[in-house]
Amino acid sequence: MPQSAERVLDHASLFKEPEYEAMFEAKRETFECPHPPDKVQEVADWTKGWAYREKNLDRKALVVNPAKACQPLGAVFAAAGFDGCLSMVHGSQGCVAYYRSHLARHFKEPASAVSTSMTEDAAVFGGLTNLVDGLANAHALYDPKMIAISTTCMAEVIGDDLNSFVIQAKDKGSVPQDFPVPFAHTPAFVGSHVNGFDVMVKAIVANVWESMEGDPTPDGSVNIIPGFDGFAVANNREITRMLDLMGVEHRLICDVSDVFDTPTNGDFQMYAGGTTVEDLKAARDAKGTVSLQQWCSEKTLEMIADTGQQTEALHYPMGVGGTDRFLMAVSAMTGQAIPEALELERGRLVDAMADSQAWLHGRTMAVFGDPDFVHGMTAFLLELGVEPVHCLSTNGGPAWEEKMKALLATSPFGKDTQVWARKDLWHLRSLLATEPAEFVIGSSHGKFLQQDLGVPLIRLTFPIFDRHHHHRFPTLGYQGGLRVLVTVLDAVLDKVDRETEETGISYDLTR
Numbered sequence: 001m002p003q004s005a006e007r008v009l010d011h012a013s014l015f016k017e018p019e020y021e022a023m024f025e026a027k028r029e030t031f032e033c034p035h036p037p038d039k040v041q042e043v044a045d046w047t048k049g050w051a052y053r054e055k056n057l058d059r060k061a062l063v064v065n066p067a068k069a070c071q072p073l074g075a076v077f078a079a080a081g082f083d084g085c086l087s088m089v090h091g092s093q094g095c096v097a098y099y100r101s102h103l104a105r106h107f108k109e110p111a112s113a114v115s116t117s118m119t120e121d122a123a124v125f126g127g128l129t130n131l132v133d134g135l136a137n138a139h140a141l142y143d144p145k146m147i148a149i150s151t152t153c154m155a156e157v158i159g160d161d162l163n164s165f166v167i168q169a170k171d172k173g174s175v176p177q178d179f180p181v182p183f184a185h186t187p188a189f190v191g192s193h194v195n196g197f198d199v200m201v202k203a204i205v206a207n208v209w210e211s212m213e214g215d216p217t218p219d220g221s222v223n224i225i226p227g228f229d230g231f232a233v234a235n236n237r238e239i240t241r242m243l244d245l246m247g248v249e250h251r252l253i254c255d256v257s258d259v260f261d262t263p264t265n266g267d268f269q270m271y272a273g274g275t276t277v278e279d280l281k282a283a284r285d286a287k288g289t290v291s292l293q294q295w296c297s298e299k300t301l302e303m304i305a306d307t308g309q310q311t312e313a314l315h316y317p318m319g320v321g322g323t324d325r326f327l328m329a330v331s332a333m334t335g336q337a338i339p340e341a342l343e344l345e346r347g348r349l350v351d352a353m354a355d356s357q358a359w360l361h362g363r364t365m366a367v368f369g370d371p372d373f374v375h376g377m378t379a380f381l382l383e384l385g386v387e388p389v390h391c392l393s394t395n396g397g398p399a400w401e402e403k404m405k406a407l408l409a410t411s412p413f414g415k416d417t418q419v420w421a422r423k424d425l426w427h428l429r430s431l432l433a434t435e436p437a438e439f440v441i442g443s444s445h446g447k448f449l450q451q452d453l454g455v456p457l458i459r460l461t462f463p464i465f466d467r468h469h470h471h472r473f474p475t476l477g478y479q480g481g482l483r484v485l486v487t488v489l490d491a492v493l494d495k496v497d498r499e500t501e502e503t504g505i506s507y508d509l510t511r
């Protein structure tokens, strides 16, 4: 074998060694009953045609490679955004390993969450004992200020009742009676991580507000709900910076920017930063609440509106128009003017867009991801003169589709765009094979479309597993707009270089 202590090979080189090549070939022949390569190629080509596309789009009972995750992942992400909050997922252990690894692979940071570790006996008799013991262990071992419970498929299928279980656990002394244990049912077989985020934020806010006495006394401040955002580390800081420049008293409801960006200083921090209980109490007296992602906060905003607060739901405020709408919403709520410093930033972004406009005008792109991301990204592409060909969201529904169509109708660049709600990445493969776009914007999962169809992937949304540290730079606000512009432009100019380098004609130093 070529691997040795003196010469350690990475798997990419190791698996090209003849021993491994022979082993893979033997495996194919012995276990995979392979069809002849020309037949495989023939079928692969057929699946890129219109006839297969029709069948694929007709598909009802099967999802292939959905661009979404299950509800509890969103709940775990949400719980991480509160000070000293430990996420506990009631269900099987493997699910929680998946949420932790998914978040850790994206943020390159440890992601903490515990499980009630249900196994066969709990699946038959119910998970009460697991939850009673789990709460006691988690409280004793990890010293949290709050434990937020969500559920996996298994607990939901058998109908475990978290409200009753938490009451019984407290009665049995797992945690003190006054210890906060917000909980949210997050059945993974409906909705997606954006719904899980929503119900967990609502549960945590409600848990604090229900313990408060008296009526709210509005004070002129605003609450911001960032939503499920893979770029939250930088975006939350960018939103805070802009609001500080405006002189607006504000707080984020769910802030993961510190816990997913802890420094290496010799101390492991299981909890870092996050919205405090004091912040949440003050949030009840805010003049209003702005959600940066409507589809991540529908239930939470409903509850907040019931207290008499103004609410505003945006769609991931990217680019000039998106950031304008965010700042104007805050300004309208608080009466604070938008300062000159932010006007300058706006002007610089517009200047950069104008400088590069010739390279972007008329370029064609496809976008996939969460409903708010696709809306915000598409709005920015239209500002840049890019023509979106396909906009696809597995967890976007009919209401999202309507909003997308209304957005596209505002620009001539959107007149031929097709919107695909509830479709997956196998659908997108068919769509791009038959009606191509020059680029696809989405998460790392798009790299297989790149491999299969040769359409370059621009990574601008969660999860990004195969590139590092993108989430440390904002995508929201005018500064974020600059970064998104540069990312898109780099992909376009790299393609221009690839297309011209062979002949040398127009392989220019200056673009």
Ligand code: SF4
Binding pocket: 070, 071, 072, 094, 095, 098, 151, 152, 153, 154, 188, 189
């Ligand atoms: S879909 Fe169900 S089984 Fe799969 S990770 Fe989510 S909760 Fe667990």
